Amino acid sequence: MRQSSRPPRLGAWRRRAATLCLIALCAPAVAAPPAAPAGPRAIVAQVADAIDRNFYDPQRAARLAAQLREEAGAGRYDADTDPRDLATALSRRLRPEDNHFRVEWRDPALAAAAPRGPGPRPSADAADASRRRNYGLRAVETLAGNVGYLDLRELPDLDFDDPADPARRALDAALALLAERDAVIVDLRHNGGGSPASVGYLTSAFTPRGAPIYNRFRARLDGQTRSFDEAPLQWYPQPRLDVPLYVLTSARTGSAAEALAYTLQAARRATVIGEASAGAANPGGEFPLADGYRVFVSTGSPTNPITGGNWEGRGVQPDIATAAAQALDTARLRALERIVAARQDGPAALDARWTLEALRAQAAPAAFAAADYLGEYERLRIEDDNGRLLLRDGRRPPQPLTALQRDLFCLSDDPAVRLRFERGADGRVAALETLRSDGRSSRYRR
Known part of the structure; x- marks a missing residue:
């Protein structure tokens, strides 16, 4: 990493060096590696120096650095001669001070042997890794009832100076696919963080331009304190x-992902569903030390203009608390309830209502006697699969059914298609009618 004789421009730091939970180039290297491997006391001293010079709160930085030096002098870390053990011990020691603190060790020989591309290596590596992860976009789809779903696993860095920036184009494509949905679910349950640039940009996709809702950061750079906000x-x-x-949030949701959830929640623009998030609010970057060690130090801290605070330590508290595994189902139900309330008539309203009823039935299926429905209905056939009904239509794959009420079912994978069984004067099922939310129907005699 090249050293700099003057502080980096604030705009560049804002866009890249403030990256949350990703490698960031926000300060010069702490020290050149010595010729011989450094012992635990020397490494702890370097960690203390990095914290002293770069942690966003100078008073806390000086106190924590002094404590680390005192602990090292007393021999607390002398037994941690394996670099992996020392990194773990220091991470465990620092994490209660700030949830972003961590110390890592990477084999210097392997790092030196790795191929280098053009430009600063950490930035090139991070950009390539983000590209291979599709900039965090795991899934964009339309769920039944016209509910949009975005599974976002990271918040990529954006280069607004480049109109062809691939990360921004990927986010724009995802938002375009969600543009005609009647409700939108953003899933951050597996998102550990990323760049504040994405936080501001995604927030602006759902809030008025220029709204005073964005977190303001106090940042420490080369001993100087500056501020910037997260507005795009x-x-x-x-x-x-x-x-x-x-x-959607979980205990895995961290850093910039928490910033997105917290900002939208504080602005009363989104309903947060799931578990309290990780509680890592303060952005920063990795600082290289001797012999393959690195320490992540938080160089900034956010303040939300609405709440006057942030989520460090406590996490983003959900509006609707539920187990992470149940968060998507809960959000789908809430979304469909909103859609049904807003749309009283027409195929869209019927589609949403049928989907809502199907989701509720899947959680608590109606009782039915499978034997009543089994058999041939002209080209259709109803089969029993261990107490679950299947619809078979020729060579097509069988489709499982969900019981809504007596004699009324829907396709489990497509609630917009229902099956109503008709009974004759003798009480036995005599026919099967298929119904679709767009008004189409067909009847098949048994």
């Missing part, structure tokens, strides 16, 4: 201000 350098051009919005 460029705003999303067509924000959706009224679409119901739900954000």
Whole structure:
């Protein structure tokens, strides 16, 4: 990492060096590696120096650095001669001070042998890793009932100076696919963080331009304290201000992902569903030490203009608390309830209502006697699969059914298709009618 004789420009630090939970180039190297491997006391001293010079709170930085030096002098870390053990011990010691603190060790020989590309290696590596992860976009889809779903696993860095920036193009494509949905769910349950640039940009896709809702950061750079806010350098051009919005969180949700959830929640723009998040609010970067060690130090701290605080230590508290595994189902139910309330008539309203009823039935299926329905209905056939009914239509894959009430079922994978069984005067099932939310229907005699 090249050293700099002057502080980096604030705009560049804001866009890249403030990256949360990703490698960031925010300060010069702490020290050149010595010729011989450094012992635990020397490494602890370097960690203390990095914290003393770069932690966002100078008073806390000086106190913590002094404590580390005192502990090292007393021999607390002398037994940790394996670099992996020392990294673990220091991470465990520092984490209660700030949830972003961590010390890592990487084999210097392997790092030296790795191929180098153009530009600073950590930035090139991080950009390539983000590309291979599709910039965090794991899934974009339309769920039954016209509910949009975005599974976002990281918040990529964005280069607003580059109109062809691939990360921004990926986010824009995802938002375009969600533009016609009647509700949107953003899943951050597996998102450990990323860049504040994405936080601001995604927030602007659902809030009024220029709204005073963005976190303001106090940052320490080379001994100087500066401030910036998370408002995007460029705003999303067509924000959706009224679409119901739900954000899913878990204890895995961290850092910049928490910033997105916290900002939208504080602005009363989104309903947060799931578990309290990790509680890692303060951004920063990795500082290289001797012999393959690195320490992540938080160089900034956010303050939300609405709450006057942040989520460090306590996490983003959900509006609707539920186990992470149940968060998506809960959000889907809430979204469909909103859609049904807003749409009283027409195929869209019927589609949403049928989907809502199907989700409720899947959680608590109606009782039925499978034997009543088994058999041939012209080209259709109803089969029993260990107490579950299957619809078979020729060579097509069988489709499982969900019982809504007596004699009324839907396709489990497509609630917009229902099956109603008709009974004759003798009480036995005599026919099967298929119904679709767009009004189409067909009847098949038994």
